[in-house]
Amino acid sequence: MSALLVGYARVSTDQQDLTSQRDGLAALGVAASRIYVDHGLTGTNRERPGLREALAACREGDTLVVTKLDRLARSLPDARAIADELTVRQVRLNLGGSVYDPTDPVGRLLFNVLAMVAEFESDLIRLRTREGMRVAKAKGHLRGKQPKLNHRQEAHLVALLDTGDLADLFGVARSTVYRAVERERILKGATKNTPSVGAQS
Numbered sequence: 001m002s003a004l005l006v007g008y009a010r011v012s013t014d015q016q017d018l019t020s021q022r023d024g025l026a027a028l029g030v031a032a033s034r035i036y037v038d039h040g041l042t043g044t045n046r047e048r049p050g051l052r053e054a055l056a057a058c059r060e061g062d063t064l065v066v067t068k069l070d071r072l073a074r075s076l077p078d079a080r081a082i083a084d085e086l087t088v089r090q091v092r093l094n095l096g097g098s099v100y101d102p103t104d105p106v107g108r109l110l111f112n113v114l115a116m117v118a119e120f121e122s123d124l125i126r127l128r129t130r131e132g133m134r135v136a137k138a139k140g141h142l143r144g145k146q147p148k149l150n151h152r153q154e155a156h157l158v159a160l161l162d163t164g165d166l167a168d169l170f171g172v173a174r175s176t177v178y179r180a181v182e183r184e185r186i187l188k189g190a191t192k193n194t195p196s197v198g199a200q201s
Contacts, residue, residue, distance in 0.1 A: 003061040005094070007035035008054040010071045014040040024067040028097055042122075046078055055082075058091040065094040069111075070118035079115035148172055151187075154180040 007030035009021035018037055025035055036057065038050035051072075058064050064086060066072045073079035083102060086093050093100040095114065101107040149170065170177070 003063065004034065004057075004059070005030045005063050005065050006054055006057045007065045008037070008051060008072060009035060009067070010038040010041065010048065010050065012040065012042050021067050021071065024096070025065055028065050028067075028094065030065050042074060046081075055085070058086070058089065060090045063092040063094050063099070067096050068118075069095050069114045070121060073115065073118065074122040075119045076112065076115045079111070079118065083111060148176055149180055154184050 005028070007025035007028075009018050009025060011018055011021075016039075018039075022032070022035060026032065034057065036050040036054035038048040041048045041050075054064060069079060073082055083093060083100065087102045095111075100111050102111075149172070153170070
C-alpha cells in the first residue's frame with residue numbers, strides 16, 4: 001500500500017473558519033477526504049476527536065500534515081508526546097511543507113523551538129484575555145450575571161408582594177423574587193437619600 005498524506009486542522013472557536021487551513025493542506029497535497037478537523041478546541045486540549053481520528057488514520061510510512069505546529073499542539077510537552085508517538089509508529093510529520101526528522105539533531109532542535117514558540121503564544125493569549133477581562137470589569141463592562149427581571153418588572157413584582165405566589169406568576173424561582181425585592185428596597189433607599197435639585201446644603 002502506498003504512503004498517504006493525512007491532514008489535520010484546528011480552530012479554537014466555532015466562529016473561526018478552517019478554509020485557509022484546508023487550502024494550505026490541499027496545496028501540500030492532502031486530499032480533502034483525508035483532512036480531519038476540530039472546531040472550538042484549543043491546542044492545549046489533547047482530548048480532540050479530530051486529532052484522534054487523524055492519528056488513527058495514519059499507518060506506517062504515512063505522513064501527518066499540519067499547516068503550522070500550533071494547530072497540532074500549544075505546549076512543548078504535548079508537541080513532543082505527539083511527535084514521539086508518530087516516531088514510534090514510523091509516521092512522518094510535515095509542518096507546513098517541512099518534514100520533521102526526529103533522527104536529525106538540527107531537526108529536533110527546530111521542532112523544539114517551534115513548540116516553545118507555540119506554547120509562548122498560547123501563554124500570551126491567556127494573559128491578554130485575563131488582562132482584557134480585568135480592564136473591562138474595571139470599566140463596568142463585565143457586570144456578572146444580569147437580573148432576569150428588568151426594573152419595571154421588579155417594581156411591579158414588589159407592588160404585588162402580598163397578592164399571591166409571585167414566583168409562579170412570573171415564572172421564576174423564589175430566590176429571584178427575593179433578590180428583586182432586595183434590589184428595589186436598596187434602590188428606593190438610595191432615592192430617598194439623594195438630595196433633590198435646589199435643596200439647601
